[in-house]
Amino acid sequence: MGTPDFMPRSAIVCLFPYHVPYSGATNLARYTWATDYHLVVTDYLQRLVDELSSTNPSELFSIHCDTSPLADRYMAYLAGLGFYGKNKCFINPIWGSYIVIGTVLTTLEFEPNTPMTETCLGCNxxxxxxxxxxxxxxxxxxxxxxxxxxxxxxxxxxxxxxxxxxxxxxxxxxxxxxxxxxxxDLPTTPIVEFQSIEPYxxxxxxxxxxxxxxxxxxxxxxxxxxxxxxxxxxxxxxxxxxxxxx
Structure with missing residues (x-):
């Protein structure tokens, strides 16, 4: 799904943590250990859109996961969800950088959030x-x-x-x-679909x-x-x- 065919007034940005403690052997990056995050994120955002649509039937919504016409990490930053690391990852203070970003563009109008003042430690x-x-x-x-x-x-x-x-x-x-x-010392993801892992x-x-x-x-x-x-x-x-x- 690319650019929506309407003019959005707001973006609802959500983080989906996927960290699961594991010390065994693997030959895959962590984000691929469970069900494809595109499927999981889209499913959760669709549930959110269904709820919002039920009370706002005249409003329009567009779901995005790696398909947004806007920069995902910058949108998450503007939403106050975290900050940039020197590794170019987006970092949340609770879930670290083991997160994927989902966005809903909508004609609904919300009061904007404020970016965090916290920054990367810069340890290099x-x-x-x-x-x-x-x-x-x-x-x-x-x-x-x-x-x-x-x-x-x-x-x-x-x-x-x-x-x-x-x-x-x-x-x-x-x-x-x-x-x-x-x-x-990150907590385990609360997302059930990401908890069952196959690291190899x-x-x-x-x-x-x-x-x-x-x-x-x-x-x-x-x-x-x-x-x-x-x-x-x-x-x-x-x-x-x-x-x-x-």
Whole structure:
């Protein structure tokens, strides 16, 4: 869903935390451990819209999760829900950066919130830990971010392969979030759909199943959109005996 076909007066911005304590092996970024957040967020926002519509039948609503014509993190900042970290993540004081953002644009008019005065601690741990050193610049150098590279199509250069090799994740990267002090001792997500986790995908299984079988089994996961071939490719550059500890 892209730009709404009406002129919004307000944006309702919601955070959906997904952190679940876990110290075992994984080869996937945390945000992909449970049901695809796009499905979960859209479902919850639809429930909210249904409630608002029941009492405001003449008003219009448009649900967005990674599809907003407006910048999600900036909207969340304006809504007073958190602040920016040096790792370019949006950080909430309670839920840290393990959050996804959902937005409802509406013709309803609400009094705006005030941005927080709290800021990132500025410890620079994320900058030092970044596998591709993509935070060492004035601007985020996305093309050396491991998360980006694990989703990039086609052949990878030797340097890109070496960045992927630096951690066991075949999809995404959590390093800059794992070292962040704002993510220390976080509570478990209250969202039931995010509480049941599968932190590991069996690459040998992926090699033995068809694309149709892959979509049938993993189509509800946030890593599935890129397809199994990319995951298999990434795994070639990783020592499968070394699994990330969370």
């Amino acid at each position: 741990r994320c900058i030092s830990a970044c596998l591709g050193k993509c935070l060492d610049h004035n601007e985020f150098k996305y093309d050396t971010c491991k998360s980006y590279l694990t989703q990039k199509k086609g052949d990878l250069t030797n340097n890109e392969q070496s960045i992927i090799k630096k951690s066991p994740l075949v999809f995404g990267c959590d390093v800059c979030q794992e070292v962040c002090p704002h993510n220390k 995908v069996d690459i040998e299984e992926l090699e033995s199943i068809s694309n149709k079988e892959f979509k049938s089994k993993y189509g509800h996961r946030a890593f599935s959109w890129r397809g199994k071939k990319i995951l298999i490719r990434n795994n070639k550059y990783i020592d499968s005996k070394t699994l990330q500890k969370k």
